[in-house]
Amino acid sequence: MAHSEAVVHYGGNDFFIGISPGGHALTMETNGERGAAATPVELLLVALGGCMGSDIVDILRKKRERITGYRIEVRGERRTDFPRSWKAILLHHVIQGDNVSESAVKQAIELSDTKYCSVAATLRPTAEISVTYEIIQEESARSPVAS
Numbered sequence: 001m002a003h004s005e006a007v008v009h010y011g012g013n014d015f016f017i018g019i020s021p022g023g024h025a026l027t028m029e030t031n032g033e034r035g036a037a038a039t040p041v042e043l044l045l046v047a048l049g050g051c052m053g054s055d056i057v058d059i060l061r062k063k064r065e066r067i068t069g070y071r072i073e074v075r076g077e078r079r080t081d082f083p084r085s086w087k088a089i090l091l092h093h094v095i096q097g098d099n100v101s102e103s104a105v106k107q108a109i110e111l112s113d114t115k116y117c118s119v120a121a122t123l124r125p126t127a128e129i130s131v132t133y134e135i136i137q138e139e140s141a142r143s144p145v146a147s
């Protein structure tokens with residue numbers, strides 16, 4: 001079993017400083033009205049997008065797909081009753097590239113969603129996670145063929 005350790009320090013005025021197992025600092029806040037930093041619950045959405053995104057980029061790279069742009073739009077709905085956990089989360093993947101294979105994208109998303117993304121696996125027992133995607137095909141910068 002792999003172990004990791006993070007440390008969270010209270011910084012005062014509803015701010016917390018998290019130190020990741022790798023030693024990276026992250027500011028969080030619990031005063032949602034101020035909006036000066038992400039809340040811990042918001043960071044779960046960011047973590048899910050980052051986890052799936054890194055898997056998908058890696059898989060598409062191995063498939064030699066030419067990706068020129070990629071973003072993940074993550075929307076979530078929380079329960080109204082405490083502890084107000086995530087009820088439903090939608091990840092919409094927008095992938096740009098030159099002649100990108102739809103089957104490669106679909107397979108990469110499915111593998112991340114069902115096998116590789118540990119954040120999704122952690123959230124899935126209590127949150128319904130759904131995934132959509134779109135591919136924006138770009139023409140390559142190759143010179144046009146003279147006729």
